[in-house]
Amino acid sequence: MDEGSERGEASVSGCLHHPCVALDSRTRELSVATNDRVSVHTPDGAVSVERGGDARVAAASRDPFSIRTWREDGGLNVAVERDHDRRVYVELTLPAGVSLGSASTGCGAVSVEGVAGTPVVETGRGNVSVRGTDGVAAVRTGSGDVDVSICRLPDHATVETADGDATLTLADDLDATVELSVQGGDVAASPQTFDELAAKSAGYVRGVLGDGDAWLTAKTGGGDGIARRT
Incomplete structure (x- = not known):
């Protein structure tokens, strides 16, 4: 079931700490429970996953995009959707008790640190760092x-x-x-x-x-x- 998608044109300075001018940026709270599992994907752009107080995804790009969430196989999937070829940078935070199922991008670095789970971490091109997982x-x-x-x-x-x-x-x-x-x-x-x-x-x-x-x-x-x- 599609839990929702969103689209907007919020203008911010900076692009989630990456060197671009963000014309579209948003932060979204994720509805999760203890022992839940979350997977995240962007078609192009760096992905960062770390421990936080709440389950939240933040993303930014130079062009508009949407964030879609849906549940499948007992976990929550979070995916960036776009109608252009610009990079969409993603940061995911997960609280204690919520595990990472996977983190992936078509092109870009992926960093995972201090979260629960035994994830699959993938990129078509870019460096990958994984620390502090199960x-x-x-x-x-x-x-x-x-x-x-x-x-x-x-x-x-x-x-x-x-x-x-x-x-x-x-x-x-x-x-x-x-x-x-x-x-x-x-x-x-x-x-x-x-x-x-x-x-x-x-x-x-x-x-x-x-x-x-x-x-x-x-x-x-x-x-x-x-x-x-x-």
């Missing part, structure tokens, strides 16, 4: 660096960039088998990164932390792979 399901960029900090890993996960560096920061008490492979770059992971170093060669490393139940597979098609332990 884990990740998948992190992908077609071109850009990925920097992922993992404290917990409830299930198997993938981290991938077609062209860029892949950096994994692993919690000291993490239980996971970590597989990191690169093409056209170097792997930086000391034996001390893992409780057990299972395999290592040029462009590849596999190590075990804790009981190693969940698998974390990371790869880059053109860049360096870095694994470090906190």
